[in-house]
Amino acid sequence: MNRRFRLLLFFASALGVGAIYCAGAGNMPPWGVYRGPYGDVIVGLAVFERHATDTVNAITYDYRGFDTLGEEFILFSAVTGVMLLLRPQKGGKKEKEESQENPASFRDSAALSEAVQVFTTALFGFSVLFGIYIATHGQLTPGGGFQGGVIIAAAPMLLYIAENTEAFTRIVSHPIVEFFEGFGAALYAIVGFVALLIGAPFLTNVIPLGKTGDVFSSGTIAVISTCVGVEVTAAFILVTYEYLREILEREKKEEG
């Protein structure tokens, strides 16, 4: 396959894709026009039926809550898979002890200026607080559990960028993170089963709805949003920590 043939192949396929793209783009609805009926119906119903001002979360955590449960467990099983694949190999523990005796075996310091370090460390508390706010106010304002969880999980990553791996590991290596990952996912399912105990279908909004606009309103939507927040925080922290630990341990092994 010489260069000329490849170019020819590229232009032929680009022309084909371009033609299909133009045909598709010509058939699109005009800018900013919504055609489907469901969105308009649910925007009118969500505040009345569920006392939730953020319709998006009323849909994800209530109207199609079962789908979100599935998505939650997709994340859960993905993280479990990563942890399973990157688990310490046999004899890894012994090596860890050895390298702890000789901490000079790998370099670990931030190459950033002090201004960046101060700024990032100051942002740590802010991003945790902001994440908690986003996760617990999912039923009122844009955001919700997933977004809040990712924001909280980004806080230790900021610290990792600003400080060093040791500061990061000290925060995220705690075994309770693993517990919270399972706990958050399980609590979502438990909220669904509570409805079954009462005699309603799975994941029915059985908790009193409260006053529209309050933090403790909209029944299960707020509860589920918080559960998802816990799960996502733990999941993201676990994944980054597992990757980092794998890298550090292999480096030590190769250097030793």
Place this chain on the structure above:
Amino acid sequence: MMILGIGLLALIAVSAFAIVRTDDVTNQVIALSFYGLLFALMFFVFQSPDVALSQVTVGAIALPLMVMLAITRMKHREELKRHKEEKGK
């Protein structure tokens, strides 16, 4: 609003091209982070603040960090290899 949307989409296309054309891998990660930020802005302009919120953290922090970790590991490996080869000589 329409002009802002079109401008943002064009900017995203340009920055995607810029990522591909960046030579150094570390610079590429920074460009990727910027690209993620632009994407978040785009979601916001197109009236989905929910998606924008998750995109801003995943696209601008989490994804570049993952890539950065992988790159660090690869670079370190190359350094070790070179070091061993020099030792062998």
